[in-house]
Structures are given as C-alpha cells and as structure tokens.
Amino acid sequence: MKNIFYIFKRELGSYFTSPVAYVILTVFLVLSGWFFYNILAGFIQYTLQMDQQAAYYGVQSGVNVNMMMIRQQFHNMAIIAVFMIPMITMRLIAEEKKTGTLELLMTSPITPIQWILGKYFAGFILYTAMITLAFVPIFLLFLFGNPEFWPVISGYIGLLFLGGAFLSCGLLISSFTENQIIAAAVSFFIFLLLWVIDWISSSLSYTWSSVIKYLAIVSHFDDFSKGIIDSKSVIFFLSFIIFGIFLTYRSIDSVRWRM
Amino acid sequence: MISVENLTKYYGVKKAVNNISFNVKKGEILGFLGPNAAGKTTTMRVITCYLSASSGTVRVAGYNVFENPLEVKRLIGYMPENPPLYTDMTVLSYLEFVGSIKGLSGRKLDESTKRVMNLTAIEHVKHRVTGKLSRGYRQRVGLAQALIHDPEILILDEPTAGLDPKQIIETRELIKSLAGQHTIVISTHILPEVSMTCQRVLIINEGEIAAEDSIENLTKRIRGSEIILVEIEGPKNEIGEKLKRIDGVSEVKFQCTKDNSLQVFHIETKPDFNVRKELVKIVVSSEWGLNEMRTVSMSLEDIFLKLTTKEEEV
Ligand SMILES: Nc1ncnc2c1ncn2[C@@H]1O[C@H](COP(=O)(O)OP(=O)(O)O)[C@@H](O)[C@H]1O
Ligand SMILES: [Mg+2]
Numbered sequence: 001m002k003n004i005f006y007i008f009k010r011e012l013g014s015y016f017t018s019p020v021a022y023v024i025l026t027v028f029l030v031l032s033g034w035f036f037y038n039i040l041a042g043f044i045q046y047t048l049q050m051d052q053q054a055a056y057y058g059v060q061s062g063v064n065v066n067m068m069m070i071r072q073q074f075h076n077m078a079i080i081a082v083f084m085i086p087m088i089t090m091r092l093i094a095e096e097k098k099t100g101t102l103e104l105l106m107t108s109p110i111t112p113i114q115w116i117l118g119k120y121f122a123g124f125i126l127y128t129a130m131i132t133l134a135f136v137p138i139f140l141l142f143l144f145g146n147p148e149f150w151p152v153i154s155g156y157i158g159l160l161f162l163g164g165a166f167l168s169c170g171l172l173i174s175s176f177t178e179n180q181i182i183a184a185a186v187s188f189f190i191f192l193l194l195w196v197i198d199w200i201s202s203s204l205s206y207t208w209s210s211v212i213k214y215l216a217i218v219s220h221f222d223d224f225s226k227g228i229i230d231s232k233s234v235i236f237f238l239s240f241i242i243f244g245i246f247l248t249y250r251s252i253d254s255v256r257w258r259m
Numbered sequence: 260m261i262s263v264e265n266l267t268k269y270y271g272v273k274k275a276v277n278n279i280s281f282n283v284k285k286g287e288i289l290g291f292l293g294p295n296a297a298g299k300t301t302t303m304r305v306i307t308c309y310l311s312a313s314s315g316t317v318r319v320a321g322y323n324v325f326e327n328p329l330e331v332k333r334l335i336g337y338m339p340e341n342p343p344l345y346t347d348m349t350v351l352s353y354l355e356f357v358g359s360i361k362g363l364s365g366r367k368l369d370e371s372t373k374r375v376m377n378l379t380a381i382e383h384v385k386h387r388v389t390g391k392l393s394r395g396y397r398q399r400v401g402l403a404q405a406l407i408h409d410p411e412i413l414i415l416d417e418p419t420a421g422l423d424p425k426q427i428i429e430t431r432e433l434i435k436s437l438a439g440q441h442t443i444v445i446s447t448h449i450l451p452e453v454s455m456t457c458q459r460v461l462i463i464n465e466g467e468i469a470a471e472d473s474i475e476n477l478t479k480r481i482r483g484s485e486i487i488l489v490e491i492e493g494p495k496n497e498i499g500e501k502l503k504r505i506d507g508v509s510e511v512k513f514q515c516t517k518d519n520s521l522q523v524f525h526i527e528t529k530p531d532f533n534v535r536k537e538l539v540k541i542v543v544s545s546e547w548g549l550n551e552m553r554t555v556s557m558s559l560e561d562i563f564l565k566l567t568t569k570e571e572e573v
Pocket of ligand 2: 296299300301340416
C-alpha cells in the first residue's frame with residue numbers, strides 16, 4: 001500500500017515538474033471552454049426563438065437545459081479526453097524503459113502490480129483534475145438556470161469511468177514500447193477505434209454486432225450523460241479497467257522473459 | 260552468499276550466457292572480467308531478479324531468485340551499467356524516493372540519505388536535478404542509490420565506465436572501503452581494474468567462464484608461456500615420454516591420432532622458453548617424422564588480448 005503511494009507521489013510530481021500537466025490542463029480547459037461557449041451561444045439563440053414563438057402562440061416555452069446543453073457538453077469533453085489521455089499515459093512506462101529506471105523498479109523490493117497501480121492512480125488523478133476544472137462552467141449554469149442536478153453528477157461519474165478505461169488501455173500500450181510518441185499515436189488510434197466501433201456493428205451478423213456494441217465505450221457512456229447509472233455499464237468500465245491493468249502486469253512480466 | 264548453478268540465458272535464439280556456475284562467499288569482492296558482450300550484464304541481471312533465466316538456478320543468501328524475488332531484492336543493492344536516474348528529480352528527492360521503495364521511512368530514511376551522500380561525496384549537489392549532472396556525478400548518485408538500504412550484497416555493473424582517471428581512483432577507493440561489510444560483485448572489461456579492487460576474478464567470455472582464480476595466479480599462468488601444436492609420425496607413448504623431458508616444457512597433452520600414425524600433441528611451455536630447436540633434434544634422432552609444428556595461443560590469452568589493458572582517456 002505504502003509502495004503504491006511512493007510511486008504515485010513521484011509520478012504525479014513529475015507530471016508537474018515537466019510542462020506536461022500544465023499543457024494538458026490548459027489545452028483541455030481551452031477546448032472544452034470553447035465548445036461550451038458555442039453550445040451556449042446556440043442555446044441562447046434557440047431560446048430566444050422559442051420565447052418569441054411562445055409569445056406569438058401564447059404558450060409556455062419549455063427548453064430543456066439538460067438535454068440541450070449539458071449532455072452535449074459531456075460528449076464534447078469525452079471527445080477531447082480521447083485526445084488528451086494518450087498524452088497522460090504515453091510516458092508512464094515507455095519512459096522508464098527508455099531511461100533504464102525500469103531496472104530500478106524491477107530490482108527494488110516492490111511488486112510490479114504495486115508500481116503499475118501507483119502509476120495508474122497518478123494518471124487518474126491528473127485526469128480527474130482536468131475534468132473537474134472543466135466542470136466549473138457547467139456549475140455556472142446552476143447560477144443562471146435550473147438544470148437538473150442528478151444528470152450532471154452522473155455525467156461526471158461517467159466521464160471518470162470513461163477516462164479510467166482509456167487510461168488503463170493507454171498504460172498497457174505504454175508498456176509495449178520505449179518510444180513515447182509511438183505509445184501516444186497507437187493509444188490515440190485505439191481510443192478512436194473504441195469510440196467509433198459501434199458504427200460498423202450494423203453491417204455485421206447479430207452475434208458479432210452485439211459483441212461490438214458491448215465493446216463500444218460510447219454506448220456505455222451515453223447512459224451516464226442521460227442521468228442513468230446502469231450497473232451493467234459500471235461493471236463494463238470496472239472490468240475494462242481491471243483487465244487493462246492485468247494485461248499491463250503480464251506485459252511487464254513477460255519483458256523479463258523476452259529480453 | 261550467491262550461488263549460481265548451470266545458468267543459461269537466451270535472448271530469443273541468441274545464447275548470451277551458457278551454463279555457468281560459480282559461488283561468491285560472504286564478504287568477498289569478486290571481479291567479473293570479460294570483453295564486451297561477454298554476458299556480464301546478463302548474469303548480473305539474473306542475480307538481481309531483473310531477468311529470468313532460461314535454465315539453471317540462482318540463490319542469494321539461500322533464497323531462490325525465481326521463488327523469493329522480494330527477499331532477494333531486499334538484500335541486494337544494484338548499480339546498473341547506466342545509472343537509473345529520474346532526470347527530472349533533484350538528487351535528494353531521488354535518493355529519498357529510492358530509499359522509500361527499498362523500505363526505509365522516517366528518521367531511518369533521513370539518516371540513510373545523509374550517509375550515502377557523504378559516502379559518495381554528493382552532498383553539495385543534493386539540490387541539483389540529476390539530469391543536469393556530469394557523468395561522474397551521475398555515476399556517484401547511481402552508487403548512492405545502490406547503497407541506500409545498506410544491502411548485504413552489492414552488484415556493480417562497470418562502476419567506473421566513462422569516468423575520468425581521478426574519479427576512477429576515487430570510485431575504486433570507495434569500493435575497497437566497502438569491502439568486508441558487504442559482499443561485492445563488480446563487472447569490468449578493464450584488466451588492471453580487477454587487480455586493484457578484487458580478491459578473486461572470474462573471466463567470462465562468450466557466455467562461458469574461461470577461468471576462475473586470483474589475479475596473481477592468472478597473470479602468472481599466461482605471461483610468456485605458449486602452447487605449441489605438433490604432429491609427429493611415430494609411437495604415441497614414446498613420443499609423449501620424450502617430449503616431457505625437453506627442458507622448458509611444462510605440460511604435454513595428447514590430442515588425437517590422425518591417419519593411424521600421426522600423433523597430435525599440445526605442448527605448453529614454461530614462461531620465456533623456446534623449445535622448438537630441442538624438439539626438432541629429438542624428432543630427428545628418434546627417426547620420427549615431423550609433419551607440423553605451430554603455435555596455438557591459449558584461449559585465456561586470447562581473451563586477455565580482447566580486454567582493454569589501459570583505461571580509456573576521457
Ligand atoms: N536485451 C537484449 N536483447 C537481445 N540480445 C541482448 C540483449 N542484451 C544483451 N544481448 C546480447 O547478449 C550478449 C551478452 O550481453 P551482455 O550481458 O550485455 O554483455 P556484457 O555486459 O558482458 O557486455 C551480447 O551478445 C548482447 O548483444
Ligand atoms: Mg555490460
């Protein structure tokens with residue numbers, strides 16, 4: 001337990017001693033802020049139209065802030081996360097391989113699972129910080145409107161699960177190479193694949209298409225952004241994360257045999 | 260303290276270490292001498308649990324490295340060929356990190372950090388980032404991290420590689436001062452290095468142990484002596500007897516019989532003797548036929564030739 005913490009602390013520290021963390025946080029905030037601004041502008045225009053129509057026909061206007069703005073903003077954040085997470089995970093193991101510090105970790109009295117978890121948590125905390133900061137504009141909506149609270153929370157949890165799954169996948173990919181750029185590029189490619197995979201499911205036979213649908217991260221994430229926390233989706237994300245970490249462990253262990 | 264039995268390691272199809280066995284006693288300094296690509300690093304990586312072996316067993320203080328890696332890792336301080344530094348950390352925070360994953364904490368950690376910084380003379384750079392240090396200082400930080408948990412066993416892979424002469428001397432002094440309290444294994448491809456620091460030498464070449472002795476005995480065995488191969492036509496036993504009596508011959512080894520009557524021998528000479536003239540005389544007077552005579556160098560000498568006998572200028 002302590003060992004996990006030591007690794008976690010060093011890893012998180014090195015995100016912030018290099019520009020990585022600041023770049024990631026800034027880019028994410030700027031992009032998600034920009035998307036949010038656009039949604040907001042669109043929303044205001046739409047509301048004004050609706051109000052005019054309502055006045056004209058003499059009915060109450062009912063615009064759903066949750067459906068129109070918040071859900072869309074969640075999707076935007078998820079997409080930006082697909083771009084940012086490879087930058088968080090690329091160095092986690094690849095860099096240790098390259099600089100030879102892997103040799104230090106592997107010859108110290110800590111188990112591989114301990115340091116793998118330490119690294120995973122460090123990446124997860126940076127990701128959580130990124131998501132949480134980007135939530136500030138969403139919370140501003142509560143000051144000026146009356147969105148439902150629950151879908152915002154469940155969307156936040158959904159983003160954490162989604163990121164958790166991508167982080168575990170990125171960690172695994174980082175263990176295959178000592179080149180950070182390759183790790184990032186491959187991760188990005190795989191994340192996109194996982195994101196769009198349900199598009200191809202329609203052209204497949206029933207069994208395959210249900211397998212693919214199950215793997216499609218976006219469909220599980222959708223539930224969360226609608227305010228539904230489905231235990232099936234929770235189990236999906238948790239098992240995805242655990243499986244990724246387990247494979248990372250196996251990949252590290254096999255390094256000892258192969259090389 | 261360390262016992263290696265029939266260790267073999269393949270990298271894919273390439274055999275890096277071939278069936279080697281040796282022991283290191285408690286408190287001993289063992290030199291691991293061999294040219295580049297001999298398999299020194301590979302052997303050390305197996306002992307330190309970084310690599311697994313293809314076959315064979317390795318025990319450290321009675322623990323099998325494949326079954327009880329954590330116990331073994333606690334006992335060993337390892338300095339890889341390239342110091343495993345996190346280049347974005349300061350020396351102090353790096354040593355504290357290594358100390359904590361080696362199981363130190365609180366006051367013990369502070370004291371250990373101070374102790375190793377004093378020992379390796381890096382106290383004055385402790386707030387510098389390790390990535391900005393010179394090669395010599397990085398090497399010292401690498402040594403400091405190996406020493407931090409005061410391990411019983413120290414494994415140092417080419418600890419003086421890339422240092423300037425003054426730093427080399429300092430590092431050797433440091434290693435010598437650690438003798439006695441620690442069991443030490445050092446690898447090097449520089450011949451004089453082992454004679455200066457080690458009590459016993461293991462010469463490893465192409466993944467095999469070529470010799471194992473004290474350094475004095477090894478140099479004595481090689482200097483000036485040579486091995487001559489002769490092919491003589493005649494009766495095997497008589498030839499063997501007469502060759503042995505030649506002045507300056509230290510050993511005669513029968514190799515094989517070729518074409519029924521051609522006897523092949525290896526003759527090892529004492530240092531600085533030329534036995535060829537005497538040999539020819541005997542062959543002629545005994546009315547044998549001399550088919551061939553040539554020098555075959557000792558394999559050990561070959562290896563020594565490949566070893567750097569001088570330290571590179573930096
Ligand atoms: N990771 C690796 N993959 C493949 N071959 C390797 C690897 N490491 C070392 N070798 C090969 O194994 C042999 C022994 O290497 P090594 O143990 O590093 O020798 P030394 O430390 O004595 O110079 C060399 O021929 C080297 O090329
Ligand atoms: Mg080596």
